[in-house]
Amino acid sequence: MGETALTIGADTFAFFTRNPRGGSAKAIDPADASALVGLLHERGFGRLVAHAPYTLNPASATERTREFARQAMADDLLRMESLPGNYYNFHPGSHVGQGVERGIELIVETLDATLAESQSTTVLLETMSGKGSEVGGTFEQLAAIISATRLGDRLGVCLDTCHVSDAGYDIAGDLGGVLDEFDRVIGLGRLKALHLNDSLNPMGSHKDRHARIGEGSLGLDAFRAIMLEPRLSGLPMILETPNDLDGYAREIALLRSFAHVGG
DSSP: OHHHHHHTTOSOOEEESSOTTSSOOOOOOHHHHHHHHHHHHHTTOOOOEEEOOTTOOTTOSSHHHHHHHHHHHHHHHHHHTTSTTOEEEEOOOBOTTSOHHHHHHHHHHHHHHHOOTTOOOEEEEEOOOOOTTBSOSSHHHHHHHHHHSTTGGGEEEEEEHHHHHHHTOOTTTOHHHHHHHHHHHTOGGGEEEEEEOEESSOTTOOOOOEEOTTSSSSOHHHHHHHHHOGGGTTOOEEEOSSOOHHHHHHHHHHHHHHTSTTO
16 A cells, blocks of 8 residues: 555555455454554655545444444554554444434444544544434544543544535635634644545535545635645545545645645
């Protein structure tokens, strides 16, 4: 993974801890993990942002589904110790008709059952678009999860630009205002990573359909502002746009050009 990232000019990357649409996970090769740790250090990578499977739903009304979430997250956090000090991002879940408050309670139960004081990984709650019964479509919901979790100091947030726009936050027109609101509700110290995605839908649509950078409703100016925003400097930024490797390389170069005077 590290060698592939280098070919497209990346200095961080995301990866799935297991099958994103299932539950299986490959056995870890300790020698390969050690080689990656060495490569990351040698080439000056930032923190990596691992992603939990999409099937993980700790807010489910079904005990079996919640048990899978607990088992998968606990196993993933053990596996992440092969790459110590990085991030593990997950979608908080969907309450499937139980209500947001009950969904938050169930998410906290899973976090309390899986987070350990000894872990080196910071677990990131992803900002969501608020479609359907998703939990995490508002900063207040994420703050409620963090404040209720026993080891809340092990938690942070990954801000997805498509999701927050679709959720109704004007990140394209008022980035500073959105960050001020995030700071007031959650605290900017909790913001650990970003997913940089344009959106196929207008702000407040609650749809969650990603677009390539500059090809959606956010537009190039929004991403130029993100790259020039001092409060976001140094955070790992992950592309989840519909692209191939060459497309990601072009987007990385484009985003980097915005970060330079005159870019």
